[in-house]
Amino acid sequence: xxxxxxxxxxxxxxxxxxxxxxxxxxxxxxxxxxxxxxxxxxxxxxxxxxxxxxxxxxxxxxxxxxxxxxxxxxxxxxxxxxxxxxxxxxxxxxxxxxxxxxxxxxxxxxxxxxxxxxxxxxxxxxxxxxxxxxxxxxxxxxxxxxxxxxxxxxxxxxxxxxxxxxxxxxxxxxxxxxxxxxxxxxxxxxxxxxxxxxxxxxxxxxxxxxxxxxxxxxxxxxxxxxxxxxxxxxxxxxxxxxxxxxxxxxxxxxxxxxxxxxxxxxxxxxxxxxxxxxxxxxxxxxxxxxxxxxxxxxxxxxxxxxxxxxxxxxxxxxxxxxxxxxxxxxxxxxxxxxxxxxxxxxxxxxxxxxxxxxxxxxxxxxxxxxxxxxxxxxxxxxxxxxxxxxxxxxxxxxxxxxxxxxxxxxxxxxxxxxxxxxxxxxxxxxxxxxxxxxxxxxxxxxxxxxxxxxxxxxxxxxxxxxxxxxxxxxxxxxxxxxxxxxxxxxxxxxxxxxxxxxxxxxxxxxxxxxxxxxxxxxxxxxxxxxxxxxxxxxxxxxxxxxxxxxxxxxxxxxxxxxxxxxxxxxxxxxxxxxxxxxxxxxxxxxxxxxxxxxxxxxxxxxxxxxxxxxxx
RNA sequence: GGCCCCGUAGCUCAACGGAUAGAGCAACAACCUUCUAAGUUGUAGGUUACUGGUUCGAGCCCAGUCGGGGUCACCA
Numbered sequence: 088x089x090x091x092x093x094x095x096x097x098x099x100x101x102x103x104x105x106x107x108x109x110x111x112x113x114x115x116x117x118x119x120x121x122x123x124x125x126x127x128x129x130x131x132x133x134x135x136x137x138x139x140x141x142x143x144x145x146x147x148x149x150x151x152x153x154x155x156x157x158x159x160x161x162x163x164x165x166x167x168x169x170x171x172x173x174x175x176x177x178x179x180x181x182x183x184x185x186x187x188x189x190x191x192x193x194x195x196x197x198x199x200x201x202x203x204x205x206x207x208x209x210x211x212x213x214x215x216x217x218x219x220x221x222x223x224x225x226x227x228x229x230x231x232x233x234x235x236x237x238x239x240x241x242x243x244x245x246x247x248x249x250x251x252x253x254x255x256x257x258x259x260x261x262x263x264x265x266x267x268x269x270x271x272x273x274x275x276x277x278x279x280x281x282x283x284x285x286x287x288x289x290x291x292x293x294x295x296x297x298x299x300x301x302x303x304x305x306x307x308x309x310x311x312x313x314x315x316x317x318x319x320x321x322x323x324x325x326x327x328x329x330x331x332x333x334x335x336x337x338x339x340x341x342x343x344x345x346x347x348x349x350x351x352x353x354x355x356x357x358x359x360x361x362x363x364x365x366x367x368x369x370x371x372x373x374x375x376x377x378x379x380x381x382x383x384x385x386x387x388x389x390x391x392x393x394x395x396x397x398x399x400x401x402x403x404x405x406x407x408x409x410x411x412x413x414x415x416x417x418x419x420x421x422x423x424x425x426x427x428x429x430x431x432x433x434x435x436x437x438x439x440x441x442x443x444x445x446x447x448x449x450x451x452x453x454x455x456x457x458x459x460x461x462x463x464x465x466x467x468x469x470x471x472x473x474x475x476x477x478x479x480x481x482x483x484x485x486x487x488x489x490x491x492x493x494x495x496x497x498x499x500x501x502x503x504x505x506x507x508x509x510x511x512x513x514x515x516x517x518x519x520x521x522x523x524x525x526x527x528x529x530x531x532x533x534x535x536x537x538x539x540x541x542x543x544x545x546x547x548x549x550x551x552x553x554x555x556x557x558x559x560x561x562x563x564x565x566x567x568x569x570x571x572x573x574x575x576x577x578x579x580x581x582x583x584x585x586x587x588x589x590x591x592x593x594x595x596x597x598x599x600x601x602x603x604x605x606x607x608x609x610x611x612x613x614x615x616x617x618x619x620x621x622x623x624x625x626x627x628x629x630x631x632x633x634x635x636x637x638x639x640x641x642x643x644x645x646x647x648x649x650x651x652x653x654x655x656x657x658x659x660x661x662x663x664x665x666x667x668x669x670x671x672x673x674x675x676x677x678x679x680x681x682x683x684x685x686x687x688x689x690x691x692x693x694x695x696x697x698x699x700x701x702x703x
Numbered sequence: 704g705g706c707c708c709c710g711u712a713g714c715u716c717a718a719c720g721g722a723u724a725g726a727g728c729a730a731c732a733a734c735c736u737u738c739u740a741a742g743u744u745g746u747a748g749g750u751u752a753c754u755g756g757u758u759c760g761a762g763c764c765c766a767g768u769c770g771g772g773g774u775c776a777c778c779a
Contacts, residue, residue: 133759431777438779467707468774578741579727587741661743
């Protein structure tokens with residue numbers, strides 16, 4: 088079936104027949120032949136020279152001759168420095184082309200009956216989304232699309248962190264300083280409106296702290312507590328959290344509010360609902376801009392008390408143990424981790440308790456034996472602990488858990504910090520890339536022919552492609568440095584570059600239907616050109632790339648594949664005429680090849696969350 | 704200090720243990736009366752952080768060193 092495995096089996100057979108050495112087909116190395124050699128696939132001969140007792144080239148010649156006789160798909164071969172380069176018959180590529188254009192789902196696999204849950208986004212409700220969230224969302228969305236493509240039933244979920252100190256800060260700030268203003272009364276996007284009060288609160292706290300530092304109380308504290316040689320500035324920087332908990336009036340007010348919330352104080356709950364709804368309305372707009380949606384939302388306010396029953400079970404199973412003060416722990420030192428607390432002495436939950444509870448809840452809700460958590464690599468340790476704990480508890484889904492860990496998005500100056508106002512806001516960024524794309528359409532597109540409404544839609548598609556591709560092309564594990572001064576490119580290895588190749592193809596297809604070109608002559612085209620074979624080889628690779636992206640939870644593989652395909656198509660376009668082809672067969676073939684390339688490009692880009700425009 | 708991630712051209716990124724380490728950006732030089740120039744071609748740019756090891760073959764695997772980041776909370 089698969090051409091590479093046909094070669095592998097044939098080579099194994101050859102080695103056994105010629106040299107009496109049994110060889111596992113799976114271990115035979117077959118690569119695509121680099122561009123500067125003739126051939127389509129290359130067999131690495133070095134592993135067999137010992138058995139052959141011959142020079143690599145001589146063995147390659149023998150194996151090549153054997154293969155050519157046994158495998159009809161091989162047109163010819165050549166040997167270069169221990170590599171056996173195989174050339175495939177044109178009919179193979181013709182068949183492939185036919186397969187691609189007749190199968191709208193080429194590269195995708197039928198349903199496998201299994202379900203996987205992908206958790207991503209998971210914002211706090213005290214401020215709007217920023218570039219870090221964008222990376223998370225794009226990775227999560229893409230991962231979901233890819234898993235679906237290889238046959239899973241995917242459930243996209245997010246857990247909304249809608250409670251806690253952070254949201255209380257925004258609430259208190261609005262209550263104290265808001266003077267009854269609303270997003271509508273100020274004309275502010277509603278999640279930004281809430282975020283502004285969060286920032287204001289932090290500013291007020293900072294001011295309060297500075298005054299306190301100058302007070303006799305603050306000075307006395309510095310005198311008695313600072314380490315030898317520690318400057319006043321360093322001391323107070325380090326002391327801030329403690330001060331906020333022990334001395335700050337605003338800090339006390341926030342804690343009081345949190346307590347009221349936990350005791351279901353009606354007025355506090357009403358304020359909480361009002362402000363969260365503002366934030367949700369804002370998020371909805373941003374999610375729509377990013378082109379993502381979710382199947383199920385979980386709210387931390389519903390789940391933060393979960394997990395205690397699991398703690399009881401864990402004690403019974405002796406996976407957990409209790410200390411004298413009544414707190415409950417798990418000992419993971421034999422797995423290379425520490426002892427971790429799972430329940431406080433006062434019986435309240437900690438972070439991991441909640442996560443234990445929610446994973447089981449989701450398993451009960453959806454029966455998914457696989458769950459992917461898209462969370463930044465700051466939390467690698469937490470997920471190691473969580474997964475190990477679930478395994479020891481013997482949860483049925485414990486072996487299907489995966490933490491899709493990704494690097495932070497940083498600025499040239501370092502990490503983004505909300506408190507220092509150095510975050511790159513998601514909405515601002517969307518607006519900026521859309522503006523850049525619109526400018527591009529104005530200066531180089533067929534602006535005159537395209538109605539303004541379509542131009543706006545296209546500008547959004549192009550701008551988002553630039554932004555999304557910029558992020559998704561990077562391997563998840565690596566951190567991304569984003570320079571706001573340079574924003575994102577629209578030329579070279581970018582989303583718009585790939586879109587442009589698709590637009591070129593779409594233009595051809597329009598003409599095909601208008602002029603009613605007969606594509607059936609494609610099959611009788613002879614003597615494929617190198618540029619054409621290259622594209623066909625790319626098309627052949629597509630299903631394996633999708634599978635590999637799924638196996639490795641790595642959308643960047645698809646992004647980079649699409650770039651390679653688009654690049655080869657641009658070269659094909661430049662070097663060869665399509666409508667002006669030498670023969671009717673060539674024209675027909677190239678059109679069909681273009682159609683196939685366009686189809687795969689759209690499919691691949693969809694998997695990374697990028698829409699294709701038809702004109703730009 | 705323990706553990707984890709990262710280190711490839713000036714910059715941003717690629718490279719199932721395979722051939723001469725590839726792209727884009729930036730720079731310079733060509734190509735639009737010919738299917739949309741968001742395109743194509745060329746020039747220049749490298750001791751893959753360092754030192755050893757494994758092997759027919761190492762950017763990739765192993766050990767160590769040096770840099771950058773993260774984490775080791777009864778915060779989430």
